[in-house]
Amino acid sequence: MSTPTRPILDIAARRPHRADARRNFDAVLAAAREAFAAHGTDASLEDIARRANVGIGTLYRNFPTRQDLLEAVYAGEVQELCLGAQAVAELEPWEAFTTWVDSFARYVPTKLALLQALNKDSEIFRACKSAMLASALPIFERAQQAGALRPDVELDDVLRMISGMIGSTYADDAQRQRVLGIALDGLRAR
Amino acid sequence: MSTPTRPILDIAARRPHRADARRNFDAVLAAAREAFAAHGTDASLEDIARRANVGIGTLYRNFPTRQDLLEAVYAGEVQELCLGAQAVAELEPWEAFTTWVDSFARYVPTKLALLQALNKDSEIFRACKSAMLASALPIFERAQQAGALRPDVELDDVLRMISGMIGSTYADDAQRQRVLGIALDGLRAR
């Protein structure tokens, strides 16, 4: 079992060589992840630096633009999701699919802001997207070939539908779950 | 045929009495509507004033806080939607429902930002929401009673599902339409 998912884009390459610098790099990334999740893509960079116990200058050296930081955070999160896709390999086709959709649904809310911010013209964005598609495609196709999933749908449709639906606000988790169920019913072959 | 839908909340009451003042009031509202749609809820108020050919002071007199302006814009748009709900009264139950969903879907994208911004604790928000629910409920119930719409779903579920899905970004309108179709299939009784 050789490295199952390698870094989507060379974030590792950017990581400084010196130990202390590397700690700072990681701290900034972690703080940014939280900040973006909590306050959206315009979270204050100075605030992020502060929470990472790092000077603003350090943040800027590692991530010269806000976009750079966004991309780094995003790539990291996508990678986690891809790993999750491997965990459902042993389930029944339809169950594997719904399970994956579920994990995707849990993943989306935090990343929604990132998605929008990157939509524009980022190269890393495309790389992440295709990595994610590639990891999900087997699950999707298996469900389709087993006749459980309607054949006139594309994976991309599903992703967009789910990510939109989930991003919406709901009264409670029960409602969110019920709505997700409706969507899955719509996806089921008949 | 007496006033079919009266103002949701007394925006009219806030309108100044003097002719020029009223023009300005309306211009600000129109500019704000565009600006919020284009740049989200944090659109610059100074920019809005500029586009309305109005001093920033005028904007502030009419709408002392950003929230006030958001509410006014939102109320106006909801009212339009409610009017649309009356147009489908003569269609078959299921068709009326899908048609209404469609109009709702066209309405949502612009208003999404507003929705989120108001979610918090606005009184006007609740008023708008219930006005919209009230206008959509007959259509919804008719479809359900006709056995076309699954009975284990609430109107609120549909609204949230649709508004989320539609808010998502799509490759093109065809995809948006296809995804909407899937959702409607999920909603159909079987």
Add this chain to the structure above:
DNA sequence: CTTGAAGTGGAGGATAGCCTCCAGTAGAGT
């Protein structure tokens, strides 16, 4: 231990948006 290159952090200038305030303008009742 020494040394220099890599890395640090925050002071400070620049910009942008928020909101107040008030001298001036112009509608509408008489």
Add this chain to the structure above:
DNA sequence: ACTCTACTGGAGGCTATCCTCCACTTCAAG
């Protein structure tokens, strides 16, 4: 035509964030 008052607009003070710059610190190779 006159006046009174509602209404105007934008200058200016305030704050928040962005980002640059460089004197200082610290790691790690020899």
